[in-house]
């Protein structure tokens with residue numbers, strides 16, 4: 001990913017893609033104190049638009065606040081940086097990665113004395129869990145790794161270090177022949193995927209774990225709440241057990257990268273009809289209408305670049 005043409009926004013400047021480098025003694029590289037976002041731009045009739053740009057930037061600033069990282073740029077500047085990388089790289093659609101990290105002024109656990117850096121990169125990225133996964137659903141494994149406890153790390157911050165747990169769970173699932181992991185919280189209740197929030201459907205009602213299960217407060221998750229309301233589908237946030245998933249009618253993952261991905265199997269147990277269910281399909285289709293600018297009610301969620 002580092003050897004390509006294009007521009008990356010780094011600390012207020014557009015730099016050549018290949019020159020967007022950091023020093024090996026960068027604090028965040030050693031101790032993992034950093035925050036990031038995953039954002040998508042979509043092609044709409046009006047041109048490329050970033051979906052829920054302000055909400056992603058707000059979450060980035062919230063993550064930095066939780067980590068006590070002072071931000072050297074305003075939210076407006078970071079919004080504009082995101083628009084600028086989409087424009088500069090001439091992307092019609094794609095994935096954006098804003099990242100906040102601490103510099104190489106010193107090492108030692110205390111970050112005091114380090115400088116905050118910010119960058120935004122953007123590149124084309126299709127369906128995160130594959131085009132087939134979008135259409136027929138993916139196979140998921142309950143992870144042997146527990147999701148973060150809310151007082152071990154900060155689960156409402158999208159921090160760099162939180163992803164070691166995600167990587168372990170995802171690697172285990174992939175090595176075992178599955179497409180993605182489902183993590184349980186420290187009390188054994190369903191939390192989330194390695195990079196996705198999770199939903200299940202039972203008797204026409206949609207359920208998702210409440211945030212006390214340590215799941216990230218996903219922006220796509222929030223979008224699904226609006227979609228369910230519009231479709232007249234009840235959505236309940238509650239504690240969910242692993243066996244409730246096995247006997248669910250439908251399951252799906254949501255996330256900026258994963259969008260709305262159906263789950264057809266969990267731990268070799270077929271979920272519902274074993275492919276994308278009808279309610280998942282309705283929600284998925286409403287989601288793509290919104291992000292692609294086909295639903296005027298949500299035009300304010302699309303920031304033209």
Ligand code: PMP
Nearest residue numbers: 195196197216218219220255256
């Ligand atoms: N949980 C985790 C662990 C994630 O990495 C993501 C992706 N950011 C999500 C949930 C979904 O969040 P969002 O819909 O805001 O992308």
